[in-house]
Amino acid sequence: MIRRLELKFSKTGMQTTIQDQGRESYKSFGVPQAGPMDTASARIANWLVGNPDSSPVLEVTLIGPVIRLQGEGQIALTGASFEVFLDNQPLPFNTTIDIKGKHQLNIGQAQKGCRCYMAIAGSWKLKPWLNSYSTSPQNSRKLTPDSLIEKESTITVLCDKPAASRSVVRSGIGERSLEQIRVLGGPEYHQFSTPSIKSFLRSTFSITTESNRMGFRLGPQLSGYDSPAEVISSGVVPGTIQVTHSGQLIILMADAQTSGGYPRIANVISADLDKLAQLQPGGQVRFRLVSLADAHEALRI
Amino acid sequence: MEIVPLGDRSILLNFRQTIDPETHKEVMIMCRKLTDASIPAISFIMPAYCSITLGYDPKQSPYQKLITKIKAIGSQKNISTYKAHRSLTIPVCYEDPYALDLLEISRQRGVNPGDIVEEHAGHIYMVYMLGFLPGFPYMGILPEAIQFPRRSTPRIRVPERSVGIAGSQTGIYPYESPGGWQIIGNTPLPMLISRQTSSFFFKAGDEVTFQSITKSEYQKIEEEIENDVFNWDSVYD
The missing domain is CATH 2.40.100.10 (Cyclophilin-like)
Incomplete structure (x- = not known):
């Protein structure tokens, strides 16, 4: 049975983008490479929900978004530590989280480090540009409208069966100034x-x-x-x-x-x-x- | 050709450090040879005026081995007839409201705007590289008579498809963007042909001529493109 998780942004946060492996092979056309700033964190986020490395993730910078979740699926957060609440309950990092029903996900401010990553299990229903879902830094409205995160933007992710829950121990991110x-x-x-x-x-x-x-x-x-x-x-x-x-x-x-x-x-x-x-x-x-x-x-x- | 690392995942091939068509031809020939060699460890090949940047995966091929291979490819006999990818004719309207800076720069130089247009549309240029924005072509070399410095205050919004000049270069803004080039016209041609193929209009190595058109011709082309009846043969030689 296909399960479906919908994300709707009530607040976008400071700079929230979608990132995957990027567009390196289009550099000769003047296209920026894109991709996650912290590649290891993006990879681990995807691993936690059983996605391939090439799946997109949300990259959250300094101040996070507020997202209304609806449906059924799995998410995971890793990278810099942010205060994160699901319906006012603190949400742990570095582990698979099952979502069912209607919830509000509130990603607050970065405590240590600068960027955290949120993976969502399954395939993201977005239109790619040049084989990538990464939000274009230029003229995103025209080039990557599906990947532009604004107030009330919606992302739908489809997933067939839940992955086994996974956890990881990470330390040291953003510890040193x-x-x-x-x-x-x-x-x-x-x-x-x-x-x-x-x-x-x-x-x-x-x-x-x-x-x-x-x-x-x-x-x-x-x-x-x-x-x-x-x-x-x-x-x-x-x-x-x-x-x-x-x-x-x-x-x-x-x-x-x-x-x-x-x-x-x-x-x-x-x-x-x-x-x-x-x-x-x-x-x-x-x-x-x-x-x-x-x-x-x-x-x- | 000098080969140096650019970080640990790319390599810079430097040619004679000058902007001229002959050097650029060497760059494009080398790019062609590298593309034809299709080395699996190479992830991108990016030509510039007088250099090529190559991306590679050090896990697939050690640096030294790759360098040896690149040198061997470089010393192969040249492809006997190198031709620019294509010759393109780009219609440009040099009238208001598109020619944002034309009046000002012609006043500065004490010439008629028409003289600048005639010079700009009277030469064949080459696309040396794409950069600055996705699909933005750096073309040259402009005749000295129409070389002007960049605007002292860059515009916050240069309209999409604006044709600009700066120093010895001319270019087209594919999208609305901040920019400091002197804007002398606008083309009705879309710079990203379709979202499906995602192909950009220009490639490095293209030869380009500008054709001066009136405002009504501009609107006609725009409509024809909109309705999918535009004759693209008029652009591609």
């Missing part, structure tokens, strides 16, 4: 002056409030930065750290543009992107240079 982030030298690394490289590797940088899924703007500016000659527009990827003319660092994230003309001082290694994504504005980072072999080794762990 200062993260060591490992980086590889970028294509223009050697064009930076010694003082600016020193400043890059020895300073502590803060994530400013002008940070979102497209990129994290850091402060303070690099000291001793002497803007090198402009780079002819060239490819960038999530994790690329650009330096603007004023010496500000921008770490490009999941929804970044596909190309840029600022010098690329470094790239965050893939293994450290998830913990970077969980830093709130005000959170701090220090960068440590590693080798490509180290970066690939870190992916295996």
Whole structure:
């Protein structure tokens, strides 16, 4: 028997989007890659409800949505810790939750970390764009209208049989307000002056409030930065750290543009992107240079 | 061709760092060769003016092995006749209400708006890359007579399908978006042809000519597209 769970948003939260594996193969058309900022959490959320990794999830940022649930199905939450209530009862993270009937799900504010993920068992009845359900960062109303979450938006998820309940123990997400982030030298690394490289590797940088899924703007500016000659527009990827003319660092994230003309001082290694994504504005980072072999080794762990 | 890592899951192939058709032709030939080689570990191939960014899965192929393969592909004999994907003719209305900045920039330079239009529509351009927005083509190279800096204050809303110029480049905004280019016209052609095929209008390597049309011709084309009777042969050579 097909069961059906309907979600209706009474409040959208600060930035709630739908994310799946994204649109990497369309980068040559200028389409941002998209996908969850914290990929491990999205994967675990899907595992908790028995979905494949490629299923979409809700990505919730800092302040969560209020959702009216109706029908029958399973959900799971993981990632940053948020205060979550189902009809005024606190709802646990990291476990499968059965839903039946009418309920109100209230995802409050992030306690630790920045982003949590909600999986819903089954297949989501949405129209994809370029083989992905991810909410487009540009012109979503036109490109991904089904994935745009606004007040009164509705999502329907169909599921045939309930999965066995699963749980997972996770710790450490958003515990630290200062993260060591490992980086590889970028294509223009050697064009930076010694003082600016020193400043890059020895300073502590803060994530400013002008940070979102497209990129994290850091402060303070690099000291001793002497803007090198402009780079002819060239490819960038999530994790690329650009330096603007004023010496500000921008770490490009999941929804970044596909190309840029600022010098690329470094790239965050893939293994450290998830913990970077969980830093709130005000959170701090220090960068440590590693080798490509180290970066690939870190992916295996 | 210089090969450097761009993070731990992509590789940058740098060509001569210049914006010119010859270098870009090399970029497109290499892209073609890489596409034809269809290496399973490669997840995307993205051409730019004088570089290619490749995505790869390090679990499927170690970096060094991939580099060796890319070098071997690069040294293969060139495809004897490289041709741009297509030659496109894009109708553009350079009149009000579309030509938001045309009057101002022609005044700055002390020329007639018509002179700028004539120059813009009088050359063949190449699509060097897509970027900034999904489907946004960076085309060039504009003749010097119509090279202008970006607007000092970017617009919060550039209307969809606006044709803009900035420096040596010209482009079309596929959707309404913030933007700083000088807007000189608008095309009636949709930049995302259909939601079903999801194909974008332009590809890197396309050759493009602009054809100046009147406001009534613009409206006619718009209607024809709306009613699915537009003659697309007039666009694709």
